[in-house]
Amino acid sequence: MRILVVDDEESILVPLEFLLRKAGHEVALAKTGEEALGFLAKSPFDLVVLDLMLPGMDGFAVLERLPQGPTKPKVLVLTARGREADQAKALALGAAAFMAKPFGIGDLLAQVERLLEGK
């Protein structure tokens, strides 16, 4: 499966890339919202792991601009903004799941697999 990880924090991108690759997925990394939308415009992804606080365009804006239709990827929001309002807003804007940082890699992997099962 194709997964796009969007986070401005290098120390998160590195382990996530390693983890997801090891689980057999194809992984692309983006550090800004604009970069992420660029990836999404080029080719479809099954899942986007999306941070909310990004420099420039934030995660909510990325959520609002996701490609629609059959190529629409599922989105797992992974953020340090763990407030209920953020969670509710992310889900209202079309995110499939929400995880607050700090997270455990086991939980994350399980969540990713659960989301990809439907695909």
Place this chain on the structure above:
Amino acid sequence: MREVLRFLGALLLGLLLVGGVVGLALFLLLQGEEALAREFLELARAKAPLLLFVAFLFALVLGALLHPLFLGYLAATRALGQEAEILLANPGHRLPLRGPLELQALGRLVQRLAEEKAALEKEVEAKVEEAKALLERERGVLSALIAHLPQGVVLANPKGQVVLYNPPARRLLGEGLGAGKSLFGLLDRGLLAHALRLPSERFLTQGRGELLSLQAVPLKEEGSLLLILEAAREEKGVDEATLHRLKDKLSGLKALVELWEKEAPKEALSLAQAAKEAAEDLAKLIRALEPPPRAAEVLAEDLLPLLAEALERELGVHPGFTLGETARGLLVRADTYALSQGLAATLQDAEEVLLQAEAQDRLLRLSLLFPHPAPEAHPSLLEAVERAGGGLWREESRLHLLLPAQEAPRIPAPSGPPPRAEVFDLSLLQVPEELEEAPIDGLLYTAFDLETTGLDPEKDAIIALGGVHLLGSQVLRQEVYEALVDPGRPIPKASTEVHGLTWEMLKGKPRLEEVLPSFRAFLQDTVLLAHNGAFDMAFLKRAGIHQPPLVDTLLLAHLLFPDLKDHALERLAERFGVPVLGRHTALGDALMTAEVFARMVPLLKGRGFRTLGEVLRACERLPLARLQY
């Protein structure tokens, strides 16, 4: 001179009257008796000197009679009137006592009245001076108090003109603040109107150079408003951005460590495990960190009308609003003023909008419905929502705001008048060296009552205590004491029937020994007052509280109404027109005792009882007082 003319006039009138009457009588008598008339004229002519002498004598007598009347009484009365008039200007003037005795007596009376009036005036003047001095003293205390408050305080009249302010207020609001000046030049009118609607909340606004936190309290009776100002303090604790950075960094580190633990070679496994555990602990600690909320809470029922009002005020639109059943009673976290300003900025061009509020988990979802695509949120609205810890997004013709909310605790709103500091006339309180010498209406009393498991102080236990303070005959209703006590044993049915308390209701309440210190503190420095107090005193004594003297309204009732039969507390309350409420709760009975006593005080004074000692001694002489428990 006038008196002389009037005297001569009266004399002439008298003579003419008498002469005329005599002439008329002779004329009528002698009509038709021509011979007799002629004879009479002859006789008169012959005795003319004698007749003239008699007439002169008569005039003299009449003159002697009229003279004192006109030249004595009248002149002296007029003089007295004029002298009395001087008294009005100079109360110290002495009236010269002249003329007839009656007039002298009248003069003395006028003099006495004038003296009494002067004395009365002096007394009134002294009283006014005294009251003025007291007022001045109290004003001094009050202004010292206000001046020393760390907060800025401004009192303004309904027009917004400043009536009173303290130095901190001037420091915060700048030189523009002055007595008689308008507040609206210094603070946003909209903010003031808004803040007055939520008098228990604080709002942020720009003061002179620094951010202010402002609280506005409407003073209903006076129609004026009170402002409490403080420099807005930076909230302590971690700020949100730092916390997010921290969580981000830690997440990365934790993920790396967890991965490393999976991949680590055998010899490094213990190290990796230790690192993973440390990361786990750190994550727990950081999850517990919450940035402090930067907004106050407001009831959803209040928030919507407030926002609608603000929009009406700022934009002239009349938004409708609906509040879902689920949202009722929710306490919403929001700086209502910042939110209303942000909304107003966002809805600049909107002509029609409907506000809809629903509960959503632990959030309030406030949706703005437009007849067209929703406008973009103004940065000030974003900031207000962000500060409250909420979120905001557009969805076609809707703008959704999510604000953190929680169920309001089910505490009924305090009824009654708004809170205010009580100011007591402490000049009432006169406690001389000897308590017994104190006037009965100049003492601090505690009216109290106990509920017990039975009637035997040796065996039974206290289960409820209630008390209220009185200053003289003024019941201090805000100074009350109420406590329920777990007796640690079942309560006999007979006594439950009296006070309605069962052991089940009292389990979990504090024990008597835990309650007593606070009750003792409540009683301290006051004279105890109870109805049939010997009973309660016996229980208190056993609990280690012995604080004589005791004023007993039962004994006072016997003292005041020896011939009336029933002196139960309810009867007394009825007799005095005290409403009977909460009977047989300790506090209810204590309050009733206090009210009854307050009405007995004037009667006792009327009977000549002046001091506490006199009242206590009179009560001791009553046969009833010898009863012991």
